[in-house]
Amino acid sequence: MIVAKPRASTLFSFGTFTLLGTAALAMNVSVLVSTPSPRWYTYAILVLLVPLLVFVVIRVFLRYKIVRAGNNQLELCFPVLRRKHAYKLEHVALWQENVVRTGKNRVYKELAIRFADGRTLKMGHQEITEYPRLVAYLGQKIPKKRGGLGK
Secondary structure, eight states, X not given: OEEEOBOHHHHHHHHHXXXXXXXXXHHHHHHHHHOSSOOHHHHHHHHHHHHHHHHHIIIIIITOOEEEEETTEEXXXXXXXXXXXXXXXXXXXXXXXXXXXXXXXXXXXXXXXXETXXXXXXXXXXXXXXXXXXXXXXXXXXXXXXXXXXX
């Protein structure tokens, strides 16, 4: 059984950012409430920080997913949302590994899987554990469904 989930270092860095951002947000809100005429940058910090923190919380923590592969099926588990989806490999419509060269010797890889019901799962190799094993599993079990996912 292959279990792919976000790396601890990824979660730690986003958690640290969220804590520091929340602390800065709380300090700016307290300045905003206690000062009769706060400086302009207090508003600027709030306007920039609130959407950024909301994006990080939604993107990283609420969409936290665990992918289990084995026994000719893929299971997507979203523990925070308390949702679970299990797909047999014959319900995979297409899968593709996108490779992008980002520098002289740097490569970013992303695995995209589209299921028959229209759901699409995307995972980057730098954020997910067991990425190479998951790609190898799909290549071994359903090589004919490897193809281009239109945007």
